[in-house]
Amino acid sequence: MGSKRCFANRFDDYTGSLLAGKCKEAALPLVTATVDHILKELPAPAGTEAAGGLRCYQGGLYGGVAGVAYMLYQVAQCPLFAQARDAHLRVAKQLIDACVRYEEDWGENDPDTRAAFLLGGAGVYAVAALVSQALGLPDWAKSLDKFRELCDLCVPISFLECGSDELFVGRAGYLCAALVLKQKLGMEINISNEGTDESILRITFL
DSSP states (O other): OOOOOSSOOOSOOOOSOTTTTOOGGGGHHHHHHHHHHHHHTSOOOTTSGGGOTTGGGOSHHHHSHHHHHHHHHHHHTSGGGGGGHHHHHHHHHHHHHHHHHHHHHTGGGOTTTTTOSSSSHHHHHHHHHHHHHHTTOTTHHHHHHHHHHGGGGGOSTTOOTTOTTSTTTSHHHHHHHHHHHHHHHTSOOOOOSSSHHHHHHHHHTO
């Protein structure tokens, strides 16, 4: 079958293995080193003089500290990192709590990203729920409720000028977050009391 690339690639397709002849445990040092490097690049904890307030915790999952918390959550779920699971989750909790405080203090003033999975509030609250639930903390339900509340923002057909159905800030992203929560929490995510979820699905996938 011919290549579907959109540009000519003068290199041969890679046919080898990234870890040829090695077991998956060989990736552990690389992953650990990468995580450590990322954590060293993070801003100072919120509340310190060097923190610059909570603004350094904006950006959502795609380009912000919330994405680092999500990374730590995902690493913590891998059996290969079982010994570091609790440590990763504790750091993730510290980071995502600061991101939640930013959303509560500043994010709600930005209508373009409040319901965004990758770039705004929906993703932050989703990760906050996942991290707290993984730690066995009861406040995960509060974060889940905050996520549900954002559903109403997605109901108007054209609630965003930049594209109401797209992934980064639109309905598709919000529904993606709901699916992630359903998969990770093992429960149905009721995002509407009056059938709003059906309306969103119908609008998004027309």
